Amino acid sequence: MKRRKWLTAACALAVAAFSAIAQKARDVPHVGLLWVDSGSDSFVLAALREGLRTQGYIEGKTILIDTQFLVDGYERLEKSADRLVQHKVDVIVCYGVTATLAARKATSGIPIVAITGGDLVSLGVTASLSSPAGNVTGITFLHPQIDGKRLQFLREVVPNLRRVGILLNSASATEARSLTRWREAATKLGLEVEPIDIRVKADIDPVISKISRERIEAIGVVGGSMFVANRTQIVAAIAKTRLPAIYGSSDYPEVGGLISYGPNVAEGFRRAAGHVAKILKGAKPADIPVEQATKFELAVNLKTARDLSIVVPQAILLQADRVVDK
Secondary structure (H helix, E strand, O other): OHHHHHHHHHHHHHHHHHHHHHHHHHHOOEEEEEOEOOOOOOHHHHHHHHHHHHOOOOEOOOEEEEOOOOEOOHHHHHHHHHHHHHOOOOEEEEEOHHHHHHHHHHOOOOOEEEEEOOOOOOOOOOOOOOOOOOOEEEEEOOOOOHHHHHHHHHHHHOOOOOEEEEEEOOOOHHHHHHHHHHHHHHHHHOOEEEEEEOOOHHHHHHHHHOOOOOOOOEEEEOOOHHHHHOHHHHHHHHHHHOOOEEEOOOOHHHHOOOEEEEOOHHHHHHHHHHHHHHHHOOOOHHHOOOEEOOOOEEEEEHHHHHHOOOOOOHHHHHHOOEEEOO
């Protein structure tokens, strides 16, 4: 009998200890991540972690960052969002319109911090940028004229340019709208654009390798999250074609891209960490304005220009926010 009482007491203590550990774990904020990720060279994840450290959060001690819901393709985002919600995280951080829509569909209660180039208002995700009024806030890189500006820069670098291939995922509504803006800008500049559809990572090398230099004279890469996630592979594949290219965010020249014009995506993630911190301290997403990027960076890689026998105009170099020579 004494032995039975002893075992009962021991079990009770074990259960109590386990419950205390579980409660302590739940006291640490749990942030779930949702976007398309390559599994390597995740500079955006590094930027988010840096931003959270700046806000005073130490990963593994004062905050848990859950990366298990990152996926390798847009088509997996909805199921991943459902699983993420089941884990009852405190905040969801999304990158890209498709990920944001998947998260918003999965939950209207868990706070969502989105980093995206899409129009969250027209998509029905937020009531307005200044007063989101729902469970989504974040950072937007949206700027209607940016695609036309990219085309102008590309023509300055390639003066006799006539036909441009646009790399995009046509299944993405945001990227499809971006293609429309490229076409409108091309018409004004007397150029032609041709869409080049890449929907999954496995398509990158075979699709780009088949680009005909007789038909396409330069390439424009849209700012989709799948392309950013696989930027190193995309830049390497384009390099094999020997075609000049302009990219949708300022991070591409760091890995060999010729020229880019767009947001500093890494900085966007660092700033999004501030939104996460506000929510964890009690603020509601509905009361945190969506921050709109107002600065877009022009970056150039001189080594890549030399490899392609391109002389970058002095006017471009004078405007450049960043010049890479490696």
